[in-house]
Amino acid sequence: MDAGQLQAxxxxxxxxxxxxxxxxxxxxxxxxxxxxxxEAGDEHLRPGATVSGPAMMGLADIAAYAAILAAIGPVPLAVTTNFSINFLRKPEPGxxxxxxSLLKLGQRLAVCEVGLRAPATGADPYAQAGEEALYAHAVTTYSIPPRAI
Structure with missing residues (x-):
């Protein structure tokens, strides 16, 4: 699926x-x-005006699902079987x-790596000079249902 098909x-x-x-x-x-x-707004924030962990976890999980669909087409019953995330920095709203990206795509399982970061034009107040503005890193495994014959 291309970006337009995936978005639709x-x-x-x-x-x-x-x-x-x-x-x-x-x-x-x-x-x-x-x-x-x-686009993290008020509903995605926790006390301290930072984007909440559950909002970032949801974004990472959705991104993994989307990466798998982009590779294999619309398979609505692909489901998360494992999810691990490391929170590295506190993102501001926005x-x-x-x-x-897919690390492994098999017949029944897909493993995906997800990095959450500031947009290329955005400024991360927590990043050091020359450092990537990475907020979190996740690895997910999805179960892919068998295809109907």
Whole structure:
């Protein structure tokens, strides 16, 4: 699936998160994986005006799902079987980009790596000079249902 097809599918299947006025958007699909943007607003914040862990975990999980769909097509019943995340920095409200790439794509399992970062044009007040603005790193495993014959 290309970026337009993936966005259209996610708008149709997950209208609560994607589409006009919603916080999530597919920003790229290429040979390296996918990019998914979350525009983190008040509903994604925890005390201290930082984006909450559950919001970042959700973004990483959605990005992994989208990366798998981009590779194999619309398989609505692919489900998360394992999820691990390391929180590295506290993001401010605003855009967060999830870069997801497949580490393994088998017949029944897919393993995906996701980095959550500031947009390329965004400034991360927590990053040191020359350091990537990485907020979190996740690795997910998805179960892919058998294809109907």
């Amino acid at each position: 599918y996610l708008v149709k299947e997950f209208p609560q998160a994607f589409g006009p006025g919603r916080a999530h958007e597919v920003v790229r699909v290429d040979a390296g994986g996918i990019g998914l943007k979350l 855009a967060i980009i999830a870069d997801a």
